[in-house]
Amino acid sequence: MNEKVMRNHRKRQTIIFSIIIIVLTYLSSDITNFNIIHGIATLPEAVKWIFSNLFINGETLERLPKILEKLAETILMSIAATTTATVVSIFLGIMGSKTTGTSTALGMFARFVASIARNIPVVAWALILLLSFGQNSVTGYLALFVGSVGFLTRAFIESIDEASLSAVEALRATGATYFQIVYKAVIPQCLPQMISWILFMIETNIRSATLVGILTGTGIGYSFDLYYKTLNYNAVALVTFSIVLSVIVIELISNHIRKVIL
Amino acid sequence: MSLVKVEKLGKSYNSQTKVLKDISFEVGSGEFVSIIGPSGAGKSTLLRCINRMVEIDEGKVIFDDLDVGSLNKKELRKMRTNIGMIFQHYNLVPRLSVIENVLHGRLGYKTTLQGVFNKFTEAEKEHAFFLLKKLGIEDHAYKRCDQLSGGQQQRVGIARSLIQEPKIVLCDEPIASLDPNASKVIMDYLKSITMELNITCIVNLHQVEIARNYSDRIIGLSKGGIVFDGPSYRLATDNTDEIYGTKTVETRKLVTV
Amino acid sequence: MEATATYIKRKSNGQITIKSGNKVERVIRWTLILLTLLTVVAFMFFNYAGLDLAKAIPETAYNLKTMFLEPGLSHFSWGEAIYQVGITLGLAFLATILGAVIAFFLALMAATNLSNRWVSKTIRVVVAFIRAVPTVLWVLIFAISAGLGSEAAVLGMLFHSIAYLVKAFSEAFEEVDKGILEALRSTGASWWHIVTHAILPSTFTYLLSWTFLRFEINFSVAVAMGAAAGAGGIGFELFMASGFYFDLREVGLITYMILLLAIILEIISTRLKSRYFPATSTN
Numbered sequence: 067m068n069e070k071v072m073r074n075h076r077k078r079q080t081i082i083f084s085i086i087i088i089v090l091t092y093l094s095s096d097i098t099n100f101n102i103i104h105g106i107a108t109l110p111e112a113v114k115w116i117f118s119n120l121f122i123n124g125e126t127l128e129r130l131p132k133i134l135e136k137l138a139e140t141i142l143m144s145i146a147a148t149t150t151a152t153v154v155s156i157f158l159g160i161m162g163s164k165t166t167g168t169s170t171a172l173g174m175f176a177r178f179v180a181s182i183a184r185n186i187p188v189v190a191w192a193l194i195l196l197l198s199f200g201q202n203s204v205t206g207y208l209a210l211f212v213g214s215v216g217f218l219t220r221a222f223i224e225s226i227d228e229a230s231l232s233a234v235e236a237l238r239a240t241g242a243t244y245f246q247i248v249y250k251a252v253i254p255q256c257l258p259q260m261i262s263w264i265l266f267m268i269e270t271n272i273r274s275a276t277l278v279g280i281l282t283g284t285g286i287g288y289s290f291d292l293y294y295k296t297l298n299y300n301a302v303a304l305v306t307f308s309i310v311l312s313v314i315v316i317e318l319i320s321n322h323i324r325k326v327i328l
Numbered sequence: 329m330s331l332v333k334v335e336k337l338g339k340s341y342n343s344q345t346k347v348l349k350d351i352s353f354e355v356g357s358g359e360f361v362s363i364i365g366p367s368g369a370g371k372s373t374l375l376r377c378i379n380r381m382v383e384i385d386e387g388k389v390i391f392d393d394l395d396v397g398s399l400n401k402k403e404l405r406k407m408r409t410n411i412g413m414i415f416q417h418y419n420l421v422p423r424l425s426v427i428e429n430v431l432h433g434r435l436g437y438k439t440t441l442q443g444v445f446n447k448f449t450e451a452e453k454e455h456a457f458f459l460l461k462k463l464g465i466e467d468h469a470y471k472r473c474d475q476l477s478g479g480q481q482q483r484v485g486i487a488r489s490l491i492q493e494p495k496i497v498l499c500d501e502p503i504a505s506l507d508p509n510a511s512k513v514i515m516d517y518l519k520s521i522t523m524e525l526n527i528t529c530i531v532n533l534h535q536v537e538i539a540r541n542y543s544d545r546i547i548g549l550s551k552g553g554i555v556f557d558g559p560s561y562r563l564a565t566d567n568t569d570e571i572y573g574t575k576t577v578e579t580r581k582l583v584t585v
Numbered sequence: 586m587e588a589t590a591t592y593i594k595r596k597s598n599g600q601i602t603i604k605s606g607n608k609v610e611r612v613i614r615w616t617l618i619l620l621t622l623l624t625v626v627a628f629m630f631f632n633y634a635g636l637d638l639a640k641a642i643p644e645t646a647y648n649l650k651t652m653f654l655e656p657g658l659s660h661f662s663w664g665e666a667i668y669q670v671g672i673t674l675g676l677a678f679l680a681t682i683l684g685a686v687i688a689f690f691l692a693l694m695a696a697t698n699l700s701n702r703w704v705s706k707t708i709r710v711v712v713a714f715i716r717a718v719p720t721v722l723w724v725l726i727f728a729i730s731a732g733l734g735s736e737a738a739v740l741g742m743l744f745h746s747i748a749y750l751v752k753a754f755s756e757a758f759e760e761v762d763k764g765i766l767e768a769l770r771s772t773g774a775s776w777w778h779i780v781t782h783a784i785l786p787s788t789f790t791y792l793l794s795w796t797f798l799r800f801e802i803n804f805s806v807a808v809a810m811g812a813a814a815g816a817g818g819i820g821f822e823l824f825m826a827s828g829f830y831f832d833l834r835e836v837g838l839i840t841y842m843i844l845l846l847a848i849i850l851e852i853i854s855t856r857l858k859s860r861y862f863p864a865t866s867t868n
Contacts, residue, residue, distance in 0.1 A: 087682065090678055090682075091678070091679065091682055093675065094674070094675035094676070094678040094679045095675070095679065096675075097668075097671050097672055097675040098672050098675040098676050098679065098735040098738075098739070098817070098818075099734065099735050100675070100676075100679055100735040100736060100739055101736070102683075104736060105731075105736040105739065105740060108731040108732065108736060109731070109740070111730070111731065112727055112730035112731040112740070113730075115729070115730035115731075116726065116730055119730075120726070138630075139630065139631075139632070142623060142626060142627035142630060143627060143631070145620060145623045145624060145627060146623070146624045146627035146628060148620075149620050149621065149623075149624040150624065181848065181851075182844070184851075185843075185844050185847035185848050185851060186840055186843065186844050186847070187805040187808045187809055187820075187843060187847070188805075188809070189808060189809040189812045189813060189820065189823070190808070190812075190823060190839075190840050190843060193812065193823060193824060193827040193828065193836070194645075194648065194649070194652065194827065194836065194840070195645060196827070196828070197644075197645075197648055197827060197831070197833075198640070198641045198644035198645045198648055199636065199641045199645065200634075200635045200636060200641070201634070201635065202631075202632050202633055202634045202635055202636050203631040203632045203633070204631060204633065204636050207631070230422075232415065232417050232418075232419035233419050233420060233421045233422075235381065235415070235419055236413065236415060236419035236420070236432070236485075236488070237432055237435060238381065238408075239379055239381060239408060239411070239412075239413035240408060240409065240412075240413075240432060240433050240434075240435055240436045240488070240489075240492055241404075241405040241406065241407070241408035241409040241435070241436025241437075241492075242405075242432070242435035242436055242443065243405065243435075243439075243440045243443065244440075245440045245443075245444060246435045246438070246440055246443035246444060249443070249444045250421065250424075250432055250435065250443065250444075251421050251432075254421050254423050254424050255421060255422065255423060257423070257613060258423075258609070258613065261613060261616060261617075264620070265616075273719040273720070274719075276719040276721060276722065277719060277720075277721040277809055277813050280721065280813045281812065281813055281824075281828075284632060287721075290722065290725075294725055294729075299729075302726075306718060306722055306726075309717070309718065309719065309722070310714065310717040310718055311717075313716075313717035313718075314713065314714075314717050317713070317717070323612060323616055326608060326609060326612045327609050327612055327613055327616075423609075424605075425603065425604060425605035426605075427603045428603050428604070428605075431603060446603065448603065450600060450601060453593075453600075453601040453603060454593075454601070457592065457593055457601075461592075466592045467592055469592055469593075470594065470602075470604075470605045470606065471605060472605055472607065
């Protein structure tokens with residue numbers, strides 16, 4: 067009896083849930099003018115187009131040095147944004163974590179800053195900064211930097227919260243100062259986790275840097291945009307492949323580092 | 329001359345229950361005292377009131393002629409360098425080497441920057457090795473702490489407290505997570521080293537037998553109050569019954585009524 | 586003290602080493618050194634064209650002040666603004682829900698306990714490739730190959746959603762208790778029976794929360810696609826307001842709207858996370 071009621075209840079829940087999803091899907095398609103049939107129908111054509119247009123030929127390879135230079139610029143920018151954001155985030159993370167925080171007001175402040183920085187999308191930051199910084203690497207760098215501070219601070223707060231408090235207690239009992247405790251008992255415990263997040267952030271930033279580059283006219287994003295707008299699809303293919311290759315290589319390196327340190 | 333003097337100490341974490349009430353005792357220089365009692369009797373809190381790891385609510389703790397409760401931050405740090413502490417779960421930093429963990433005991437003597445940049449003198453490092461040798465684990469000095477057994481980790485904990493050159497060592501259930509063999513090793517080291525260096529030692533224990541075997545004096549704690557305080561040989565079954573609230577106490581009370 | 590000398594390691598300058606010097610420590614140290622060096626190199630090679638910090642910083646401060654303290658709309662109405670937000674949410678929702686359905690089947694094939702080794706490996710490699718292409722490139726590529734419109738945006742975002750969810754879903758499937766699968770197999774249940782009776786019930790809440798997490802990500806991706814790939818929605822309005830009309834007050838208001846939604850989504854997903862993933866498995 068009871069089981070039957072429960073099963074009916076569950077059935078009803080499933081039905082309601084499905085209806086909600088279907089209604090939302092319908093509304094979304096309606097508002098965005100998305101036609102799933104049309105979407106699926108164009109897919110084979112799109113794939114055909116990709117294979118017949120997006121390939122690399124000898125002529126585009128001449129552009130390789132220039133593309134690689136732009137790619138290097140983008141990668142370096144992503145790394146610089148991540149590392150400098152790390153420095154800020156460590157302080158904000160220490161302020162914001164329950165384990166190491168010294169006052170609730172400072173903790174709230176750190177969490178607030180991180181939340182704003184993270185929840186305003188990187189594109190928005192890029193557009194805002196573009197107004198006064200102009201089209202150069204610094205604009206992209208700053209946009210990525212702000213986004214990274216937001217994300218890393220949250221990640222660091224979580225890592226620090228997870229660190230065991232026992233060593234903190236022991237160091238406190240020896241008469242160590244606050245910074246000694248943080249540096250000797252807390253950081254060593256979270257360092258591998260933090261590095262893992264930093265590597266993750268670099269990977270993410272390289273992808274975002276392409277996007278930001280399209281807006282700010284720098285790096286590999288600019289190259290892509292340029293060839294895309296001049297309909298030079300072979301060069302577009304080369305740019306895409308160079309990004310894919312570098313992202314995969316960086317991912318492999320980070321995974322290797324993670325495997326050793328975690 | 330007494331090193332630690334506890335006067336009418338009281339402590340409560342919330343308004344309903346008092347963890348410690350009206351505790352008074354004195355511990356002299358070089359004494360080896362065990363505090364026994366069931367879990368929840370307030371042993372840990374009592375121990376932590378001595379180096380003010382928990383704030384003192386009522387009464388006073390005098391350590392080495394200092395009123396512990398009234399010290400400011402800096403004075404408190406300075407006082408803590410004179411008090412070693414050993415924990416049930418060793419409380420080491422798992423990813424650091426044994427020798428680094430031992431040297432953490434010197435942080436109280438350093439400025440913030442000296443500590444952060446690992447500015448330990450050669451004499452301090454040699455002292456650390458000397459202590460590790462004394463505790464029989466110098467061959468593990470460069471291992472990471474999480475690679476050691478529980479007994480070995482506790483010996484690192486002891487070395488960390490001894491390198492502080494403390495006047496007293498507070499041990500909070502040092503053997504509660506160890507097997508009997510390792511427990512014996514740890515208690516032997518504690519006893520012999522504190523005796524040799526004339527360091528006062530206060531140990532929280534819940535094994536009465538061990539307390540009787542190793543300590544000069546036993547303090548029995550029950551429900552936040554002292555129910556026994558005297559030389560270990562004077563501790564009788566009646567006392568342990570009262571400390572641990574075993575049935576016999578009530579039956580005896582019934583008889584006396 | 587001399588007797589201890591055998592175990593003491595010394596540096597070249599005669600000082601006693603205190604680090605354990607194992608592989609983990611070395612890798613951590615070199616990673617940090619390398620990243621620092623690359624950062625220095627990055628700042629040296631930056632393209633500083635047209636940058637005037639002395640002007641840019643106070644100007645940005647002024648802009649931020651105008652944006653956030655005097656937000657307002659001038660080129661379109663509130664109704665229009667909400668409609669545009671609706672488009673962005675719609676794009677994000679479609680990409681997420683379609684992605685979740687497709688990812689579910691692919692994840693079944695990618696989970697090592699449900700599939701054969703080669704199929705699983707192939708899917709993983711393909712997924713890694715898809716993830717390596719930035720979403721904006723997918724959207725732009727589809728925009729020319731499939732014709733402009735929301736289809737391109739949804740398809741482009743779909744690719745990354747699938748890649749992300751396949752990884753998450755297949756890991757959830759792999760954590761299903763081996764015993765349950767074995768028990769069902771021994772009763773002669775078919776592969777689909779196992780999926781519907783063992784895998785789906787025991788992982789459903791995980792799948793749902795992962796899908797929601799992806800929706801949160803897709804919202805900001807949809808904003809980005811609007812701005813950088815002309816996919817429409819509030820992102821496009823942001824791009825127009827800042828790059829075309831230079832209307833700071835409108836930029837401010839749009840940013841506030843995006844921020845508000847993003848924070849709401851984040852709060853929900855944090856709740857879900859702490860409820861269904863008590864042992865944080867964020868990576």
